[in-house]
Structure formats: structure tokens, C-alpha cells
Amino acid sequence: MKAALTTLGCKVNQFETETMEGLFKQRGYGIVPFDEAADVYVINTCSVTSLGDRKSRQVIRRAHRTNPAAIIAVCGCYSQVAPDAIRAIKGVRVVLGTKERGQIVDCVERAMREDGVLDFVGDVRGARVFEDIPIYDSPERTRAFLKIEDGCENFCSYCIIPYARGPVKSREVAHVRREAEKLAALGFHEIVLTGIHLGAYGRDLAADVTLADACRAVLSIPAIKRLRLGSLESIELSPDLFALIREEERFCAHLHLPLQAGSDPVLRAMNRHYTTAGFARLIAHVREEVPGVAVSTDVIVGFPGETDADFEAGLAFVERMGFSRMHVFPYSRRTGTPAAARKDQVPEPVRKERAHRMQALADRMAEAYHNAFIGREMRVLFETEHEGETDGLTDNYIRVYTKDAVRAGELYAVRLESAYKDGVFGRVLAWIDPSNPLRR
Structure with missing residues (x-):
């Protein structure tokens, strides 16, 4: 069969x-x-x-x-x-x-x-236990994603996910380590922890555990050379997690912190639990706690009731934040959510035009961020090859391309030489021995 x-x-x-x-x-x-x-x-x-x-x-x-x-x-x-x-x-x-x-x-x-x-x-509303399906086979990728949390209870006014996934459910720390060990045995050097509401990890478990504990469980496996986190809410970052990112060399200095809107009236309408001023303070704190960290984000444009002034304020705020990367989404009406019932829907042509302008800003900010690293030596985990060109990611999520001979799934020291496509072009200096990252 x-x-x-x-x-x-x-x-x-x-x-x-x-x-x-x-x-x-x-x-x-x-x-x-x-x-x-x-x-x-x-x-x-x-x-x-x-x-x-x-x-x-x-x-x-x-x-x-x-x-x-x-x-x-x-x-x-x-x-x-x-x-x-x-x-x-x-x-x-x-x-x-x-x-x-x-x-x-x-x-x-x-x-x-x-x-x-x-x-x-x-009915997922009463589901309180993480569906712990073991990994039985090797994913056909070079970075391994490991789901450790499911569900969300934030109920942002535009989002259907709490209705589709139910409440927060976390994987036991011992089981997180068990699955990470399997991935390490399969030869993966980087693990990305994912979840629907990753920052809420551990809230539902009897033991007093947090996302930092899950990260420590993975980092306790010597064969894992990189740990990366999926999307997090900025208000959920803890001093314990900051210390781990700062002190553990294998922890990628990259955080994806969704903003969703750069206007306070729109944030309130979205049922997001912060203001732009509060978000800016949090980002400044993140950068103070982890110098050099890359901060990427999500932004939704054309939310119901978003005025021209709201959008312009959002553009200006996003530019001040200097994100390394942005995912831009025009608002999509989801039946069953509070936002879908609003009468002040933004016309589709306006949503598309705003998405185009926000994406243009995102492209400029990404280019500026990439250019700041030209001439530097970075570690790159190479992933895919196409027509003699291989690409991969630095730990701060810059995509690097090279025509040098490399093996997918391996770490290399690479000098970043010039802006190229959606990232930079690099020259490979040496292979990094996974058994001893200090030896080449």
C-alpha cells in the first residue's frame, strides 16, 4: 500500500x-x-x-x-x-x-x-493533554522542527486558531529530550522548537517548568549544535531564557516576536495585550539582554477599522524598530472571529496596496540588516542546492548563498561578501567539525 x-x-x-x-x-x-x-x-x-x-x-x-x-x-x-x-x-x-x-x-x-x-x-475546547506522537522517521530536511506545545488561549480578535487548536497543551520535558535525542541520532545539527503559543509552554504541566527548561533539555544533548526558537510573544520572554540565549553559544541569537500592528488603536481592536510603547521597551530590553540578537516579526495590514493615519503610524513604528526580517500579511476575514463581524472592513484593493508598501519597507530593512554583516565570518548551516548554488542560514537567520562545494546539513565557516537575492553571497572558509566545533 x-x-x-x-x-x-x-x-x-x-x-x-x-x-x-x-x-x-x-x-x-x-x-x-x-x-x-x-x-x-x-x-x-x-x-x-x-x-x-x-x-x-x-x-x-x-x-x-x-x-x-x-x-x-x-x-x-x-x-x-x-x-x-x-x-x-x-x-x-x-x-x-x-x-x-x-x-x-x-x-x-x-x-x-x-x-x-x-x-x-x-471538541478541542476540553482537550488538555498534549498529543505526544513519537518521531519514527527522519524528516527530509537539514533543520529539524520539534513541536513541544499546542493550543492558544489569547483569542486575538482576528484569529481562528484558538477555536481550531483548543487550550495550551505542553509536551513533558523528559519527552522533549527523548525526541531531540532521536533527531540528534538521525544526524540533525539544528533543532527548532515550535508550538502554536510557544511562550506559554509549561503553563499546563504539574511541574513548575518553563520554555527555558525545555531548551535546557535539548541543549543537554552534546550532538545538537544549534537550537532555535519558533515564534514567541515578546511579553513572555523571561530572565531565565535571556540568560540561556546569552550564555549558551549553541542557542541561536534570533527571536521572532510578532508585532501584528504598529498602531495602538489597531492593537486594541486586535485584542493584543500591549501598546507600541510597551513593545518598543520590550525590544530595547531584548537587545540589551542579548547584544546582537536578530529580531524578526509579523505584521498584519488592513485590519478592520485601520485608517490611513493608523497605517502610516504603523509604517513609521516598524521602521524605528529596525527588524531584521518581517512577514507581511494583508488581513484575512475568518468566519467565527470577532473581527469578521465588524462593519468597517478595509476594501481589498486598499489592503493589497498597504501590504505592498509594508513589504517594500521590510525588504529595505532586511537589506540594511544584511549589509551590516558584509565582511564578517559567520557559521552557516547549508540546506538546499539548486543548479550549482547552495544556500543556508546563519544563526541570526541571514540566508547565505555560495557556489563553493558544501554538503547539505553541515556547518561551515563562511565569509559574507556581498548582498545577493534575499540574503548575501558568501565564500566558504572551512568545514566545522560537528564533534568539535572549535576544530576545522
């Missing part, structure tokens, strides 16, 4: 798909590319934006066209919040949400024996 799996959306979804792929391999299924004929198709959906919903539907229909006789199983955020819409798509046989994926192979094999659509979507 052959299974094909695909992911839409975030790094958390990507990790979850990889764990499900491992479950199928454990049961003897061969894994094939998603565009090939398979007996089972698994689509892990996204519902952060309306575009994610639409892409999810398109992928489901494409799988059905590829093999009309296949079992199509749909899981993830979109199927959690809109199971009726998923069930109505021709070819779908299994519908799961965001807390039943550990049983996906059993669900698929039951569908092979029974007729009709099997719906396993449950």
Missing part, C-alpha cells in the same frame, strides 16, 4: 505531517510524492487565512483526480473548524481535526472496510 501526505500552513503543521508519515511507515506503507498515484492521501490543512481554506479544498480535489479510488483523509485546522465543508468534498473518506492524528492509520484502515465518510472531529 502507498500513502502520500502533504502540508498546508505553518511549521507546526509540517512537523505533524512528518509524525503521521512515520506512523504510516511503521505499519508498512510506502510513502510516495503527493502528485503520484497512491492508495491513501493525507492532507493536513490550514485555516489561518481564507486562502489557506481555498488551497486546502484545491489539494483535496487534486488528490481525488489523481486516484478516484483512493482513501482521502483530511485533518488539521480547517477540518477542525469546518468539518461539514470537508465532508461535502467529493472523494473525502476520513475527516479528523487537530487532536486525533495519532490514530490516523487506524481511521484510514477502518475507511477501507466501511462505506461512507468517517468523521472523527471532536
Whole structure:
């Protein structure tokens, strides 16, 4: 039997798909590319934006066209919040949400024996235990993502995720280390800890643990040469975590701290729990605690009620913050959220124009940040090769390209020489021995 799996959306979804792929391999299924004929198709959906919903539907229909006789199983955020819409798509046989994926192979094999659509979507609001699916196979990447938290209770007025994922659920620290050891044994040098609300890690556990404790658990494994964090809320950074980033050389000096809006009226409307002045103080504190840290962010433009003055204030605030990188999103209306019910929706052409202007600023700031490192020697973990050119990341998340001979998944000392594409071009100086980073 052959299974094909695909992911839409975030790094958390990507990790979850990889764990499900491992479950199928454990049961003897061969894994094939998603565009090939398979007996089972698994689509892990996204519902952060309306575009994610639409892409999810398109992928489901494409799988059905590829093999009309296949079992199509749909899981993830979109199927959690809109199971009726998923069930109505021709070819779908299994519908799961965001807390039943550990049983996906059993669900698929039951569908092979029974007729009709099997719906396993449950109520996530009462889910309080992290779905701890072990890693059974090597992800096909050079950086390994490790999910340690699920759920969110912030209820930002634009976001569907709390309704799709339920409350905060954390992986036990011992299990975090267990999975990190597996990834190290598979040869990964960098681990990225991810979660839906990563900064809330540990709040639900009986033991008094924090995200810093989870980080220490991973860093206790000598074979791990880099640790990076996914997205965090700036108000959740602790002195303990700052000290760990500052003192542990293997901890990447990069934090992704979502701003979402640079206008106080818009932040209040979004139900974000800070002001621009408070955010600026936090960023200044971050840079004081961890000198040289790269701070990237997310910004949403065109939120309901956002005026021209709000947007201009946001542009000016973002520029003052000097982020190393920004992800810019035009607001997307999500049915079921408070923001979707507002009557003062910003017209789509205005949202697009604002997104274009904010992205242009993001590009200029990224270029300025990259240029500040030209001429310096940095450590780069190389990832992908295309037409004789390989690219990878520094610990502060600058993408580096080279035409020198390197091996994907290995660390190299590289001199950054010039601005290039979305990062810089570099000259490789030496391979860094993973068993002894001081030896080349």
C-alpha cells in the first residue's frame, strides 16, 4: 500500500505531517510524492487565512483526480473548524481535526472496510493533554522542527486558531529530550522548537517548568549544535531564557516576536495585550539582554477599522524598530472571529496596496540588516542546492548563498561578501567539525 501526505500552513503543521508519515511507515506503507498515484492521501490543512481554506479544498480535489479510488483523509485546522465543508468534498473518506492524528492509520484502515465518510472531529475546547506522537522517521530536511506545545488561549480578535487548536497543551520535558535525542541520532545539527503559543509552554504541566527548561533539555544533548526558537510573544520572554540565549553559544541569537500592528488603536481592536510603547521597551530590553540578537516579526495590514493615519503610524513604528526580517500579511476575514463581524472592513484593493508598501519597507530593512554583516565570518548551516548554488542560514537567520562545494546539513565557516537575492553571497572558509566545533 502507498500513502502520500502533504502540508498546508505553518511549521507546526509540517512537523505533524512528518509524525503521521512515520506512523504510516511503521505499519508498512510506502510513502510516495503527493502528485503520484497512491492508495491513501493525507492532507493536513490550514485555516489561518481564507486562502489557506481555498488551497486546502484545491489539494483535496487534486488528490481525488489523481486516484478516484483512493482513501482521502483530511485533518488539521480547517477540518477542525469546518468539518461539514470537508465532508461535502467529493472523494473525502476520513475527516479528523487537530487532536486525533495519532490514530490516523487506524481511521484510514477502518475507511477501507466501511462505506461512507468517517468523521472523527471532536471538541478541542476540553482537550488538555498534549498529543505526544513519537518521531519514527527522519524528516527530509537539514533543520529539524520539534513541536513541544499546542493550543492558544489569547483569542486575538482576528484569529481562528484558538477555536481550531483548543487550550495550551505542553509536551513533558523528559519527552522533549527523548525526541531531540532521536533527531540528534538521525544526524540533525539544528533543532527548532515550535508550538502554536510557544511562550506559554509549561503553563499546563504539574511541574513548575518553563520554555527555558525545555531548551535546557535539548541543549543537554552534546550532538545538537544549534537550537532555535519558533515564534514567541515578546511579553513572555523571561530572565531565565535571556540568560540561556546569552550564555549558551549553541542557542541561536534570533527571536521572532510578532508585532501584528504598529498602531495602538489597531492593537486594541486586535485584542493584543500591549501598546507600541510597551513593545518598543520590550525590544530595547531584548537587545540589551542579548547584544546582537536578530529580531524578526509579523505584521498584519488592513485590519478592520485601520485608517490611513493608523497605517502610516504603523509604517513609521516598524521602521524605528529596525527588524531584521518581517512577514507581511494583508488581513484575512475568518468566519467565527470577532473581527469578521465588524462593519468597517478595509476594501481589498486598499489592503493589497498597504501590504505592498509594508513589504517594500521590510525588504529595505532586511537589506540594511544584511549589509551590516558584509565582511564578517559567520557559521552557516547549508540546506538546499539548486543548479550549482547552495544556500543556508546563519544563526541570526541571514540566508547565505555560495557556489563553493558544501554538503547539505553541515556547518561551515563562511565569509559574507556581498548582498545577493534575499540574503548575501558568501565564500566558504572551512568545514566545522560537528564533534568539535572549535576544530576545522
